[in-house]
Amino acid sequence: MRIVQKYGGSSMGSVERIGLVAARIARSHAQGHSIVVVVSAMQGETDRLLKLAAQLSPRPRDREIDVLLATGEQVSIALLALALREKGIDARSFLGHQVRILTDNVHGSARIQTIDAAPVQECLDRGEVVVVAGFQGVDQDGNITTLGRGGSDLSAVAMAAAIAADACEIYSDVDGIYTTDPAICSRARKIDRIWAEEMLELASLGAKVLQARSVEFALKHKVTICCKSTFDDGDGSWVIPQTVTMGGEAMQGLEGAVVTGIACDRQTARFSVSGILNRPGAAAALFRPLAQDAINVDVIIQTAPQDGYCELSFTVPQVSARRTAELLESLRPTMGFGQVRLAENVAKVSIVGAGMRSQPGVALRAFEALGDAGIDIELISTSEIKISLVVDDRFTEAAVRVLHDAFELHAVGR
Amino acid sequence: MRIVQKYGGSSMGSVERIGLVAARIARSHAQGHSIVVVVSAMQGETDRLLKLAAQLSPRPRDREIDVLLATGEQVSIALLALALREKGIDARSFLGHQVRILTDNVHGSARIQTIDAAPVQECLDRGEVVVVAGFQGVDQDGNITTLGRGGSDLSAVAMAAAIAADACEIYSDVDGIYTTDPAICSRARKIDRIWAEEMLELASLGAKVLQARSVEFALKHKVTICCKSTFDDGDGSWVIPQTVTMGGEAMQGLEGAVVTGIACDRQTARFSVSGILNRPGAAAALFRPLAQDAINVDVIIQTAPQDGYCELSFTVPQVSARRTAELLESLRPTMGFGQVRLAENVAKVSIVGAGMRSQPGVALRAFEALGDAGIDIELISTSEIKISLVVDDRFTEAAVRVLHDAFELHAVGR
Secondary structure (H helix, E strand, O other): OEEEEEEOOOOOOOHHHHHHHHHHHHHHHHOOOEEEEEEOOOOOHHHHHHHHHHHHOOOOOOHHHHHHHHHHHHHHHHHHHHHHHHOOOOEEEEOHHHOOOEEOOOOOOOOEEEOOOHHHHHHHHOOOEEEEEOOEEEOOOOOEEEOOOOHHHHHHHHHHHHOOOOEEEEEEOOOOOEOOOOOOOOOOOEOOEEEHHHHHHHHHOOOOOOOHHHHHHHHHHOOOEEEEEOOOOOOOEEEEOOOOOOOOOOOOOOOOOOOOEEEEEEEEEEEEEEEEEOOOOHHHHHHHHHHHOOOOOOOEEEOOOEOOEEEEEEEEEHHHHHHHHHHHHHHHHHHOOOOEEEEEEEEEEEEEOHHHHOOOOHHHHHHHHHHHOOOOOOEEEEEOOEEEEEEEHHHHHHHHHHHHHHOOOOOOOO | OEEEEEEOOOOOOOHHHHHHHHHHHHHHHHOOOEEEEEEOOOOOHHHHHHHHHHHHOOOOOOHHHHHHHHHHHHHHHHHHHHHHHHOOOOEEEEOHHHOOOEEOOOOOOOOEEEOOOHHHHHHHHOOOEEEEEOOEEEOOOOOEEEOOOOHHHHHHHHHHHHOOOOEEEEEEOOOOEEOOOOOOOOOOOEEOEEEHHHHHHHHHOOOOOOOHHHHHHHHHHOOOEEEEEOOOOOOOEEEEOOOOOOOOOOOOOOOOOOOOEEEEEEEEEEEEEEEEEOOOOHHHHHHHHHHHOOOOOOOEEEOOOEOOEEEEEEEEEHHHHHHHHHHHHHHHHHHOOOOEEEEEEEEEEEEEOHHHHOOOOHHHHHHHHHHHOOOOOOEEEEEOOEEEEEEEHHHHHHHHHHHHHHOOOOOOOO
16 A cells, blocks of 8 residues: 555654654554655744744744744654664655645745655655655745645645555544544544545534645545554544535435534634614625634624614634724724624534435434523524534533534444 | 855854844945855754754764754754844845755765855845855755765855855854964964965864865865954954965965964874884885774874884874774784884874975974973974974973964064
8 A cells, every 4th residue: 555644743742752653654664555754843843943033033924934944844854764764664855845845935824736756756666665844845936835734734635645645644642533522522432434524624613633724635636534643553533535515415424423523613702783784785894894804704694684674693713802893893883783792702513414414403403402401502504514503602511512412423333 | 245154053052143143244234245144053953953863863974864954054044034134134045955055975074066156146136145054965866965064164165166255254253263272372363364275284283263174175266264253343364265385486474474373183192113124015004904994094104214123103083092002903913013102192283384385494493492391292294384293292282382482473463
């Protein structure tokens, strides 16, 4: 098999851990697999470098910040290649520019355009292990670029696509993807197999195992991802890159369940604006200044108009709440709406599952379960494979547990 | 003027010092000079990286060690470029491969072959300050290489040659080249101007301000070097790249003196082997096993044969003394020499000056001065512009001071 293995910062957290990573790679290599490894900077290194830079300049994004940060992964590839060679394995490190991970020139959040798989292929043909620096690329003028948060996952998935790997294994300190955050719900269960589209929803909704951008890339380029632990030998969780929402026939969740996972996004604030005159363009007039201020408006609900007036509710990140309130007040003279209510601590709890498409009554079951538990639902928003419910943040844990039980997520699977 | 400025590890020792360096560059830039800066890794960084590597692998030289070490200079160029831009100066960093500092593929001590000055030239034409990573290059297959100890000096001199700079300024924490080590001789005086060939001898003989390889490169490519302090505004010492020993007519020292400087090389051991049958190939038979063991034999003296036998004396680094003794003993059965005497703590004190070529009696003056001070000379070796004297290490400081006084080095120049 041809495998890409990606090890994150905590897996590369110390010389000892790098030794463990090398041992794991050596085992896969001994099984006859062709292996390309993608690594992140050692834990803490990126922060150390950013702190140095901040003392000299407050610039957040800059060509030179990318030159600086790219050293973190460079140290990692060199150390890991040394550790592998010490184990008698021919290993060779590659920087972003050496495998020509070509990106656009948006420093700090560049997008991968192409990868030159030829030098990697040559090494694999010779039986060498290839160690590639994650997070970094090069633009067409030869400048170093970086891919932004979670960039190494994206490097790994893109590399897997470029060499047509059988699997892209993403190693971290957790052993897979869970039905929900085990810190919140002790009955959370590791998922064996999940559709990439479900994972994409979960990742976008706050699950942190995989970056949404990487899942999106994997889905588009048909890369199978497996999330595993660096520190045990479990089977991990497989993310299957097949489109389920676009498919003509209804697809079930891979483990036969209607709901596959529950994510929650805390640190959210809810606004409700009443007495809005219901005319064309009213919602646009309200949200335009927020968009111009780059405030990320999430769930938006509009009530049916009554006597020509309606109510608009929406959520924003908690950090944007104060600015949102100011902007709304500045609109009042021209728009003339009524009361603005703000709930500063709410959370969005979302249930995700490909099976929802063919199973009616999923929303009802969720509402009933929360109702039975005495939890008020403040806003509801649904899409083909997810239902998001906004609740007071005091009820977040309870809501997650209640829903986890209601859909029997602890029991599904093998 | 077109100037290359090189800042070493101590100049880049902290964020504060990088700020000082940026301020100094800004002043030169404001004077209208075109500036290319070459920097080393921050003080301590290379050791930190080597320590990490040593925990994983004992390999001293390796492709991956170069990948690892090159990050040190990469951090420096990014931070310095950020600091310059914060001062409103357009600055752009370049890695070794980005200016194509092409080297051979001897990892850990690569030799520079060519530099592509075009990208640097473009930046200078736009009025930008160019910041280049020292110590690193790239081989013809795109692998990162490093130049070995003192490599950043060499990068700076090579860059100066490539862009035909008017001067290559080497900044450190000392304000120039001294007639001898001020820690040994308080009357040591800063030299204003010195021939590169004299500097080459001094550097080879233990003076640490400039690496011998860099001086050799400067001499060959006619680069004028100026050694200055990062932390004051003195004029520094100029190293003039003109060949003096090959010239037809005799040249004086640049400051009119016969002797320009005194270097000493301690941690040396002396061997004397007596009773060697004086036949062709005897010296070769003695030194062949030492060479095969990579023992660096320095001064070699053979006495005139007496009754068909001669005595051979030579120096080796103190760390090689024990191994040398073993090798000599292994030769005894076949060569049949007599007594082997070892002086474990000797030093080589050398006086250097272009003026010696035209001034007879310099050696005599040195012998007399040492004799008057009661210092025994154990071995003597001379070349066109230097005289090396081996003395017991107990007398090193005294010998340096006596010679410094004898040739009035404190008084020469302005």
